[in-house]
Amino acid sequence: MEEAVESRRIRHRRELHGSIVDEALHQLREGGVSAISLRGIGRSLGMSAPAIYTYFPSLTDLITELIVRCTLSLADALRHALPDSPDSSVERQLRDAPQAYRQWALAHRREFNLIFFDQIIGYSAPESGETVSAQSEMLHVLARPFAELHGYEPADLLSRDDVLDEFLGWWGSFHGLIALEVNHHLDWRNSERIFHRQIEAINGALRGVSGD
Amino acid sequence: MEEAVESRRIRHRRELHGSIVDEALHQLREGGVSAISLRGIGRSLGMSAPAIYTYFPSLTDLITELIVRCTLSLADALRHALPDSPDSSVERQLRDAPQAYRQWALAHRREFNLIFFDQIIGYSAPESGETVSAQSEMLHVLARPFAELHGYEPADLLSRDDVLDEFLGWWGSFHGLIALEVNHHLDWRNSERIFHRQIEAINGALRGVSGD
DNA sequence: TAAAAATAATTAACGGTGTAAGGTTTATCT
DNA sequence: AGATAAACCTTACACCGTTAATTATTTTTA
Numbered sequence: 001m002e003e004a005v006e007s008r009r010i011r012h013r014r015e016l017h018g019s020i021v022d023e024a025l026h027q028l029r030e031g032g033v034s035a036i037s038l039r040g041i042g043r044s045l046g047m048s049a050p051a052i053y054t055y056f057p058s059l060t061d062l063i064t065e066l067i068v069r070c071t072l073s074l075a076d077a078l079r080h081a082l083p084d085s086p087d088s089s090v091e092r093q094l095r096d097a098p099q100a101y102r103q104w105a106l107a108h109r110r111e112f113n114l115i116f117f118d119q120i121i122g123y124s125a126p127e128s129g130e131t132v133s134a135q136s137e138m139l140h141v142l143a144r145p146f147a148e149l150h151g152y153e154p155a156d157l158l159s160r161d162d163v164l165d166e167f168l169g170w171w172g173s174f175h176g177l178i179a180l181e182v183n184h185h186l187d188w189r190n191s192e193r194i195f196h197r198q199i200e201a202i203n204g205a206l207r208g209v210s211g212d
Numbered sequence: 213m214e215e216a217v218e219s220r221r222i223r224h225r226r227e228l229h230g231s232i233v234d235e236a237l238h239q240l241r242e243g244g245v246s247a248i249s250l251r252g253i254g255r256s257l258g259m260s261a262p263a264i265y266t267y268f269p270s271l272t273d274l275i276t277e278l279i280v281r282c283t284l285s286l287a288d289a290l291r292h293a294l295p296d297s298p299d300s301s302v303e304r305q306l307r308d309a310p311q312a313y314r315q316w317a318l319a320h321r322r323e324f325n326l327i328f329f330d331q332i333i334g335y336s337a338p339e340s341g342e343t344v345s346a347q348s349e350m351l352h353v354l355a356r357p358f359a360e361l362h363g364y365e366p367a368d369l370l371s372r373d374d375v376l377d378e379f380l381g382w383w384g385s386f387h388g389l390i391a392l393e394v395n396h397h398l399d400w401r402n403s404e405r406i407f408h409r410q411i412e413a414i415n416g417a418l419r420g421v422s423g424d
Numbered sequence: 425t426a427a428a429a430a431t432a433a434t435t436a437a438c439g440g441t442g443t444a445a446g447g448t449t450t451a452t453c454t
Numbered sequence: 455a456g457a458t459a460a461a462c463c464t465t466a467c468a469c470c471g472t473t474a475a476t477t478a479t480t481t482t483t484a
Contacts, residue, residue, distance in 0.1 A: 009451060009460075032330070034246065037441065050443070051462050059442065117329050117395050118244070135397070168401060169389065169410030176388015177381065183329050185347070189380060198381030205417035221431075221480060249470065262472075263433055271471065 017055050019045055021069065024062055028110050033063065063114075068134045070111040075138040077104040082144055093145030094203050098174040101142065102181075102195060109182045116179070143167050149206070166206070173202045229267050231257055233281065236274055240322050245275065275326075280346045282323040287350035289316040294356055305357030306415050310386040313354065314393075314407060321394045328391070355379050361418070378418070385414045 023044050027036045038059055042049040056062040081100030082093055105112040115135075140154060146167045147154045157164055177198055181191045235256050239248045250271055254261040268274040293312030294305055317324040327347075352366060358379045359366045369376055389410055393403045 007452070013461085038443085039441065048463060049441090050445095050464085053443075054461055113329055116391070116397065117325055165401065165406045165409060168398065169406050169413065172389030172392050172398075172406070173385040173410060173414065174388065176386065176391055177384030179328070179388055179391050180384050185328065186380065186384075189377065194377045194381050194384070197377060198385060201381065201417040202385065202414070205413040219481075225432090250472090251470065260434060261470090262435090262474095265472080266432055 013055075016045075020052060020055055020062070021065060024066055025069070028066060028114060029108075032110050033114050036063065036066075038062075064131060067115055067131045070108070070115050071131065071134040071138050073108070073111065074101070074104050074115070075134070075141050077101075078138065078141040082141065090145055090149050091203075094149065094206070095199060097142055097145055098195075098199050101174065102178050105178045105182050112178075112182050116175075139171070142171060146170065170202060170206060174199060225267075228257075232264060232267055232274070233277060236278055237281070240278060240326060241320075244322050245326050248275065248278075250274075276343060279327055279343045282320070282327050283343065283346040283350050285320070285323070286313070286316050286327070287346070287353050289313075290350065290353040294353065302357055302361050303415075306361065306418070307411060309354055309357055310407075310411050313386065314390050317390045317394050324390075324394050328387075351383070354383060358382065382414060382418060386411060 020041055023041045024036050026044075027040060036059070038052050039049040042052060052062075056065070078097060078100050081096050081103075088096070140157075143157050144154045147157045147163070150160075150163050152160065152163065157167065174195070177186075177191075177195055180186050181195070186194065232253055235253045236248050238256075239252060248271070250264050251261040254264060264274075268277070290309060290312050293308050300308070352369075355369050356366045359369045359375070362372075362375050364372065364375065369379065386407070389398075389403075389407055392398050393407070398406065
């Protein structure tokens, strides 16, 4: 029965861990990744900055956790937009997925940039692998309608090189337009119209080219 | 005859200005935008950090100049890949342009991220307009084969809303794949093959859909 | 040419950052 | 209750951008 009770200490630890991440997310949303500071977090939480080192080995590790969380948040948004029930056609899903991706990105610009661009000073690509597996989960959701188009189970998609490449190309195509939009490079135009038009073009090419 | 000679002072000033920018570019290439520091530049150039304020009002302004320079460097790379002589077909140019864009991005990853993503702490989108006009120049070069496809003069492209939107969608489509690649999100795949395949798909859709 | 003005550099200092070291309180386990 | 370990604190170091006050140097003016 000793495992059931959670000691006062580790509950407090868990809660404080969450508070630190929440505050870091708050700072991220306010001023981007460069606005996140351990001292600021400590100030907001009424604790000293070095105390945070009990919870994270470094600022970099805290940011890594943010990346994972934000990636899973995007995955959730996609899941929500692509229900399991097959009552929506593949064509419909192939439009809904990029749409949901875009909606999340525009509502979470700072998080979007955090996920997709290394801007941290000493950050190499795959790190510990936490972020990679989170992104993999996100991609699995995004690929669902795409796999269905070709008649595969979503899990089997990784084993089909050609289809996987086609999916990644499809992903990159709308990702780029969104990346430009998120960073205000299309503010001078009606970016939503451009996006819709391009999705039609890309999905059209999908049907036309896919030679199975 | 007083305007012809360049006084000792302003020549030295011009050279030092260039040295500062060069050193900042060096730091950018080494560790990204967050690795650029006025103190470090001063150290490398054998001068105190506050002395740099004679040349730039703030670090932000120095970075703005870097953005402009890098954008024009990309524009030059595109110009070089798209010669004025019409001996290359439009189809050919529609492949060469994204290709050159990608080559530049992969050879200048830090510069690419600097141009397209706001990560600076207090940076709003258009600022003084220097970066906007540099980007506009780059886009004009990139749009050249695209305008030719539709039979316009490159300069007239801005006046045709529909064609401009189509161009921006086209741009965003390969920009995204490259953005993912630059930031190591496609390291686990043969990204070059994905890119080529997607360019074919996008350009194919271009011809198919464009209803003029 | 000598004085005056403008420019460019200096050092010192303020407030900010991540983080390492050492000491102290506090909760948990034996 | 005493031992142990976790969590927190303060202090300190080495960075950072930026401002202020000062000095040296160059250019301009009288």
